[in-house]
Amino acid sequence: MKRGYVLLLLAVSVVEFLPLFFAPANPDLKGDGLGHLFKVHKLMEDGWEPWIEEWYAGFPLLRFYPPGSYIIAAFFGKVFGSAVRGYAATLMLTAFLGALALHTYLKRLEKEPYVAPLVFLLFPWHLGVAYIEGNFPRANAIHLAPLFLLGVLLLREYRERYLLLSALSISLVVITHHSIVIPLLILALALHWESLTELRAIGNALRVTGAVIFLTAFWYIPFFYDREWTHFWNISTNKWLFHGYSVSPDRFITPPGIFMVALLATAVAIGIRRQKLDTKKVTLIGTFAYLSLGQYSPTRWLYHLPIVSLIPPYRWLDVTSILVPLIVADSLEGMKPRPKAIAGLALVLIAAIPTAVLMPDIGPYPQNLVEIGRFLREQPGDDWRFTLYPLLGVAHYSYLPVLSSKGTMNGWYHEGNPAGDGEWRMWSLLETGKNATPYLRAYAVRFFISCTDTAPYGYTYRHTVGGCRVYDSNVSFVQPVSTLMAGHFYDLPLDYAYTEELPSNLSGVIAVIYSGNPDNHTAENLWEFVKSGGTLIWVPESTDTLFGVRAQVRPINASELSSEVYNVSRFASFRYGDFPWYGPVFTNVSPIVSMGKWTLIGAKQIGNGTLYVLGGNFLYHIAYTGSQYELEVLKSLIPQEEARIQIDQLVRGDGRYSFRITAKKPVLLRVSEAYFPHWKVKVNGREANVVRDDRTGLTLVSVGAGSSEISAAFIDPFIKLRYYSALAWAIIAAYTLLEFAPMRRLSGPEL
Structure with a gap:
């Protein structure tokens, strides 16, 4: 040549x-x-x-x-x-x-x-x-x-x-x-x-x-x-x-x-x-x-x-x-x-x-984003993230960590993102004007930078940087979670973790919302949980029996609803378009909300705990109708008990984190790190069985009372292949x- x-x-x-x-x-x-x-x-x-x-x-x-x-x-x-x-x-x-x-x-x-x-x-x-x-x-x-x-x-x-x-x-x-x-x-x-x-x-x-x-x-x-x-x-x-x-x-x-x-x-x-x-x-x-x-x-x-x-x-x-x-x-x-x-x-x-x-x-990086990057760089700590909204120009936003040295939720390449489903639900809630704060806080988003009029619930306006409004909130990289949903998933504006299958270890969980009809093994675990003092909220989707409580699907007649506790007239209409609303109602349970001779919401004492039953496909009804009053009814059944914990010595880096926790009693922790199978988490030097929060894609770790040392590392089993x-x-x-x-x-x- x-x-x-x-x-x-x-x-x-x-x-x-x-x-x-x-x-x-x-x-x-x-x-x-x-x-x-x-x-x-x-x-x-x-x-x-x-x-x-x-x-x-x-x-x-x-x-x-x-x-x-x-x-x-x-x-x-x-x-x-x-x-x-x-x-x-x-x-x-x-x-x-x-x-x-x-x-x-x-x-x-x-x-x-x-x-x-x-x-x-x-x-x-x-x-x-x-x-x-x-x-x-x-x-x-x-x-x-x-x-x-x-x-x-x-x-x-x-x-x-x-x-x-x-x-x-x-x-x-x-x-x-x-x-x-x-x-x-x-x-x-x-x-x-x-x-x-x-x-x-x-x-x-x-x-x-x-x-x-x-x-x-x-x-x-x-x-x-x-x-x-x-x-x-x-x-x-x-x-x-x-x-x-x-x-x-x-x-x-x-x-x-x-x-x-x-x-x-x-x-x-x-x-x-x-x-x-x-x-x-x-x-x-x-x-x-x-x-x-x-x-x-x-x-x-x-x-x-x-x-x-x-x-x-x-x-x-x-x-x-x-x-x-x-x-x-x-x-x-x-x-x-x-x-x-x-x-x-x-x-x-x-x-x-x-x-x-x-x-x-090719010119320089947009000046407004340079200003935002400079502002973020000046903020102390690294146990939080930021996000820019709306979700446009994602590749532009995902370059901000270069300028700010902080983590962002505006990652650019979604394939293989282990928390992707939860994050897309968060963005969807923001786009539709709904409450995305449980997600933002779970992901430890301290700064929500809005380049539109969107202001997230529970976040406080701070000032304007680069033409965008900066909102902040007190968030934590490690958070106690007291409520767990299992079975069928419903996305409600509450703070809870979700697992499709009920974990074998429920230590630190105060309340379980079980949506669906549990199999025999799951029912046994739920029985032990309630008997030992837990609160179980059962929301069946079809005819079934759990702990002697019989659920049977019938049309829900709002005119027959009555309660001495709740104002049933504030419930949303039990209609599915032009059709009747069908859902389970109960017998053999103490009624809280009755429907004639049936019970729509009831309670039963089991050992040291309580079983609540919610009929009428209650969770779907809340999600379908957006009924805020029924959401408050659900919240009232969940025990409100503050988990007293103290987090010290938090250290983070690529593929590693560690911290010390002091807790008054056993607690379930949600660590704001995406779950992936190659993470090895140790509690007091012993490898722990961690669980994925399928709602957010984050990591759930159970720890006992007292002081505990948690350390985690991403151990890639294929790293030697590179060499x-x-x-x-x-x-x-x-x-x-x-x-x-x-x-x-x-x-x-x-x-």
Whole structure:
């Protein structure tokens, strides 16, 4: 390969991302860029910690997102002295490597190898991904796509060094971004099916696959092992996301779309005229473009298929960034130098025009957010979090920990967030103007910064910073929880923990709300709990008997309700639209609210405790009607007993926390740290059985009376895989470089 051409590819790769390289240290990146930049910053500052505190209620960093781009960017960030320069340098490097790989790939196929790599570098799609969408790892994966095709092509080789190069090439793409692997695999199989079905290629493919698995196991094994904790959206079943991730046909008549279509049309026209057009590639582009339509497709059922459902529709267009240059190479194959120069220049110019438009001037981080970050940095302590509302510009907000050195609930990457369901309920309550304070306090949100008129219940206005109103509340990282809900979940504006199944250890729990019909084993545990002095509130959902109290489903007649304790006229209407409201009522229990000869709310003394029964599907009735009076009725049945505890010596860090507690009696603690199976919690040096609060996703720990030392650490059982894989990468890369070093040409005599 001529040095001048290599320098040209390098120059184009560098110039495209110079705006990023010379951006301010804290830049105003668009789209999701700042969320990705935070990860680079985190790796530079603290290394690859398995668990970080800055986002959400704790987050397993890079466990569910391929780490390749971030590792390279953190390295270059150290070299160039800033995260954003490492970010830019990584994009430059991957673009350059991709162009070189495409040149080598085309030479091996005896196609035109010079114009297509330039078109590949200038093709607008990857620049839109990098600059507008701000999807840093995906842009790198698009750049490295030619490496994947080259790796597949090398499967036909005999010599070991080519197979090792194939494994390295494919592995690099695989750990850069996951969503491009399936389209690239489809593309590679379609283009090289005949050669791949040869016996030698099949054997080589098995060997290379083994090497790829070995090189990428450090990430994929933990990913699949902990897959139950992922929160990947099922795009096709989420109407809002499916629509947002679909490509409207109108997108193809916007300026960038027009240039991409014009480039493809010009290459196709040249290919048709010269009878060099590969109809297979054109068919593939049409197929991928059709799959990108999503919501606008006449065959939406396609997006429910197993493979297609894994990929957001618009990402099928990622492979057009390599398919269009391949069509260009086909069209120019065998052309005489002068016509080829003219046609090539025309194609490069068509691609270069939108490139210039898509290279923005990147300014500094928004001043109002800088002011908010400065304010938060000045606040003492680290046993609290902050959140910005509304939930817009999440990637912008999630960069605030860089400026403030405080934790935020505005984490940017939700997949794998172990407290995600509870947090989304919190945001939903805020959006609908309901009481989200139990969640905010459970997540130890001290500062609620509202950039709208929203003011959370129980929070006090402090002042305005950066144009947003700051509210604060006295919160604690460790909180006693006296009430537990089990069975069916109902989200009510009260402070309680929820577990789907009743925990075996109810030490420290004063009241249990059991919604549903317990099985025999659960009923035995509830009996012991009540008999020893606990309060049980049973809310059955169908006919059943518990502790001699018989529940039977009947229509609820509000006109028959009577009580000497509560004003039943303030109960919401027991109607479901235009239909009667059905629910359980009871016999063999002392009535508090009667319905004729039946009991709607009753009580029964059992041992030292009390059983309360709530009929009429009472919890659902409160949630469905929003009845504040019935909510107060429920609250009146829950014993109000202050847990007297003292928390001292609280220490927090990435993947660890510890504190001392002094309690008058046994207590159930909710620690404001997301539950994840690899946390090891010790109470007085002995490992404790912790429980997940399924309402908030946080950690529940029972401690006894007196003074206790609690220490917790996130122990990643797969941490050693990183070292083994790093060693494998180093050995295989070094061996491959040594094998190819004597060739003295970048492409080598056979590449």
